[in-house]
Amino acid sequence: MSALEIHAFLCRKDNIGVLVHCEDGTTASIDAPDADAISAALQEKGWSLSHILVTHHHGDHTAGNLELKAKTGCRIIGPQTEAARIPGIDVSVDDGDSFTLGAHRVEVIGTPGHTMGHVTYFMPGERVAFVGDTLFVMGCGRVLEGNNEMMWHSLCRIASLPAETRLYCGHEYSLANARFGLSVEPDNAMLRNRLENAEQTVAAGRLNVPTVLDCELQTNVFLRPHNLGTRRRLGMGAVADWRVFGELRDRKNKA
Numbered sequence: 001m002s003a004l005e006i007h008a009f010l011c012r013k014d015n016i017g018v019l020v021h022c023e024d025g026t027t028a029s030i031d032a033p034d035a036d037a038i039s040a041a042l043q044e045k046g047w048s049l050s051h052i053l054v055t056h057h058h059g060d061h062t063a064g065n066l067e068l069k070a071k072t073g074c075r076i077i078g079p080q081t082e083a084a085r086i087p088g089i090d091v092s093v094d095d096g097d098s099f100t101l102g103a104h105r106v107e108v109i110g111t112p113g114h115t116m117g118h119v120t121y122f123m124p125g126e127r128v129a130f131v132g133d134t135l136f137v138m139g140c141g142r143v144l145e146g147n148n149e150m151m152w153h154s155l156c157r158i159a160s161l162p163a164e165t166r167l168y169c170g171h172e173y174s175l176a177n178a179r180f181g182l183s184v185e186p187d188n189a190m191l192r193n194r195l196e197n198a199e200q201t202v203a204a205g206r207l208n209v210p211t212v213l214d215c216e217l218q219t220n221v222f223l224r225p226h227n228l229g230t231r232r233r234l235g236m237g238a239v240a241d242w243r244v245f246g247e248l249r250d251r252k253n254k255a
Ligand code: ZN
Pocket: 056, 058, 061, 114, 133
């Protein structure tokens, strides 16, 4: 198995830029929040951009597409149902598709909810997934175009990946997410511990990515609507998981 190098950096205000570099020189940017920041990161690493993998159409994920494409000739891959709204797109992909990046296989998982066409890119050989604005560290994206049931289903698809999968998300919101999570699960010691670690990481100017799926399953309240303490706290009994998820999402929106 050949190695993959991943470089994550902050861009715009709280977007996370991610470069994925294969040993054969293939280099992909996950989304393109900011052409200048991505160009600077490429230069710092000495990598040349060959691909942009777009998770969804929002401007804070596609603003750099055209400038980076003009500069580097990179190929832009993105979700088919949002192709009309993704500047410079060359290749449309959909749930169940796969392609290769260098020698590495990438699987496309449809994760609608935040937007209707949102996709996650999963590299099974490396156990790494790029989840965009679907799952965040100890949190999840806002349900803007889809509905709570759809978003819950998308989160379940990510949750069913191998537990050791490393996750890179689209924004650094970990502190606000952890504090909200503790309001829901005040007795979750692992979550409390994670907040402390995340605070130190942010204070040191670093990012809380990647996160590991197994750790999210234990500390991300949006993946834990089955938790009895949470249901009791919310006054929700034997309802479907997605309803509890939806209540948590609504409360977070107002928090
Ligand atoms: Zn978004």
